[in-house]
Amino acid sequence: MQLDVVTLFPQWFDWFRGQHHVAKALEAGHELRALDLREHTPLSGGQVDDTPFGGGAGMVLRVDVMDHALQAFYATDPVELCKERRVIALTPGGRMLDDGLVDELAAEPAVTLLCGRYEGFDERIVQHFCSDAVSIGRYVIAGGELAAMVLCDAVLRKLPGALGHAQSATEESFSAALGGDPEYPHYTRPAEYRGWAIPDVLLSGHHEEIRRWRRARSRERGAAEA
Numbered sequence: 001m002q003l004d005v006v007t008l009f010p011q012w013f014d015w016f017r018g019q020h021h022v023a024k025a026l027e028a029g030h031e032l033r034a035l036d037l038r039e040h041t042p043l044s045g046g047q048v049d050d051t052p053f054g055g056g057a058g059m060v061l062r063v064d065v066m067d068h069a070l071q072a073f074y075a076t077d078p079v080e081l082c083k084e085r086r087v088i089a090l091t092p093g094g095r096m097l098d099d100g101l102v103d104e105l106a107a108e109p110a111v112t113l114l115c116g117r118y119e120g121f122d123e124r125i126v127q128h129f130c131s132d133a134v135s136i137g138r139y140v141i142a143g144g145e146l147a148a149m150v151l152c153d154a155v156l157r158k159l160p161g162a163l164g165h166a167q168s169a170t171e172e173s174f175s176a177a178l179g180g181d182p183e184y185p186h187y188t189r190p191a192e193y194r195g196w197a198i199p200d201v202l203l204s205g206h207h208e209e210i211r212r213w214r215r216a217r218s219r220e221r222g223a224a225e226a
């Protein structure tokens with residue numbers, strides 16, 4: 001899979017690329033590119049943003065700058081590009097990122113993420129250059145880079161080769177294997193600490209009972225969330 005991130009801060013992704021599971025995914029043949037939005041601006045002095053029409057605080061990322069950058073990266077009109085591959089604007093008001101959307105994206109051959117900054121995107125970027133708008137939660141962070149890392153992390157760990165145990169990514173919170181419920185609790189040694197003993201069933205060696213116990217705890221957590 002090819003994951004591209006269009007950002008004003010491509011160097012942020014150097015650290016991300018070095019993290020163990022990301023590095024493993026890249027070694028396995030997946031690709032993560034950080035593309036510098038400022039590199040292709042047609043405006044002088046590296047300008048990428050401008051004041052909002054109608055007034056108000058902050059600066060808005062310009063549609064002509066994004067157009068030039070995407071044309072330069074992909075040698076195609078971004079209006080067409082977003083029909084050929086998922087191009088995602090990261091924005092607080094977008095579709096909420098969840099396990100279902102992560103699965104959907106992990107099945108794509110190529111995804112491009114656009115990181116906003118300042119007040120965000122000129123809306124025409126989202127309308128005309130993007131197939132999706134995605135949010136990582138109902139709060140606002142300073143820029144799309146961390147949101148892109150969250151999304152890339154969640155997607156990459158679903159791909160073959162990223163995790164030591166393939167099963168780690170299949171039976172997890174919100175996965176189909178757990179019926180969309182949060183994961184059951186885990187325990188490790190010592191079996192008793194400060195008087196806090198782990199549930200007996202986990203020491204029973206009875207796999208079917210353990211499976212049933214875990215599924216029940218998972219369902220309880222799901223019901224508590226509803």
Ligand SMILES: C[S@@+](CC[C@H](N)C(=O)[O-])C[C@H]1O[C@@H](n2cnc3c(N)ncnc32)[C@H](O)[C@@H]1O
Pocket residue numbers: 089090091092093114115116117118119120121134135136137138139140141142143144145147
């Ligand atoms: C300071 S935010 C802009 C917030 C915008 N003015 C608003 O109120 O919705 C700058 C950029 O950070 C990114 N961002 C901030 N919060 C986000 C979230 N919850 N999910 C995804 N991206 C987010 C987006 O790319 C956004 O364009």
